[in-house]
Amino acid sequence: MNSSQENLPTYFENLPNEVIYEIFEYLDFNDINQVFSKLNLRYHSLVNNPTFHIKLHISSISKNTFESYCKHILIPYQNRIYSMNIENLFIFYLSSPLHTLSQYSQLEILILKNIESNHIINLLPHLSLLPNLSSLIIMPIDHFHNVNNLYHAIFNLSALKYLKISLNENYSNEPLPIVKNHYNSIEHFVIDSNCSITHLKVYLSYLSQVRRLSCKKLLESFYVEQSLEYLILSNLTHLSFQSENISFNQIKLFIRNLSHQLQVFRFSTEFDITYLN
Structure with missing residues (x-):
């Protein structure tokens, strides 16, 4: 050798x-x-x-192992944890500091995947106590009873810059109320699920600082159309969405008030050939 x-x-x-x-x-x-x-x-x-700075990925884990994890990682290092990816369905049934997360003052990135919606809703109010939380990804394992409760809580998080929501349902809740002059720090918003054009317009009224917006599947509206004239989205530069059944006229009305700010617009559809005219 x-x-x-x-x-x-x-x-x-x-x-x-x-x-x-x-x-x-x-x-x-x-x-x-x-x-x-x-x-x-x-x-x-x-x-x-x-x-x-510490990042954690909590996935499949036994009760005994998780108790040890809390004792040796979650509790002693709570002031250094900046990223947390929680993918364990049963964690919130166990006694742990994850029930609030409010003590993780340095947490910047939080991913909640395969967690029951009721646990997510209970957790969201505590996230407002995290001054550095800038990125939030939510992918529940089940359906939200009222998705408006989810969005209302999220839109009041003061430090959030990136938000990605991936829901399992074609929700039919009436939209949140329109707001004017609402400040929100979110700059990048990804809707990785179905969303009606009316709901999207309402969300935009909460997102004064949004720069990038994408929607996996934009749906035709079943509610009275809301005007976009009140919106001032001077930072919106990138818009992307897919659609199967929305009409060309609805798309045209939607982007008319936004087009002078946009730099990049990506759109795909399968059915309405009038888009080609």
Whole structure:
């Protein structure tokens, strides 16, 4: 064996701290803590550096393992957690600090996936106490009884910049009330589900700072059309949506008041050939 082969095990050890932290970006903190913190003093210091922000991915996990996770990760490191991806259906049935999240003052990114809608609704009021929460993704496992409660709570989060909602239902709730002069910090809004054009117009009345807006499937409205004249969306530059049954006239009326701000408009449809004229 030559000398270069003998030195191979030390290569990772010789990486600078900056590179090690870049590698950590692709790993869950629980794995980092288990694998690296006990290797040597250097890695212990890197893992426990207070400037190293922690991201967590909580998926399938047993009750006993989760209790240990709370004891060794969620509680002692709560002031350093900046990203949390929660994908476990049963976590909110257990006693844990995740029932409020309000103590995670450094949390910037929150993903709620495969969580029951009632737990999400109960959690949302506590998110207003997170001063740094800038990105929120919600993908429930079931249906919201009233989707307006979801949006009303979210639109009152003061620091949010990115919002993605993926719902399972073709909801038929009447839209939220129109608002005027409502300040909201959301700049990028993704509706990864069906949405009527009337609901979308109402949402825009809450999104004074929105820059990018996309909708997976825009539907024809079943309610009295709302005027867009009151909207001042001077920051909206990117608009994207798909549709199957919405008429060309509804689309034309929708974008007429927005077109002078838009830089990019993407639209796809399957049925109405008048779009080609």
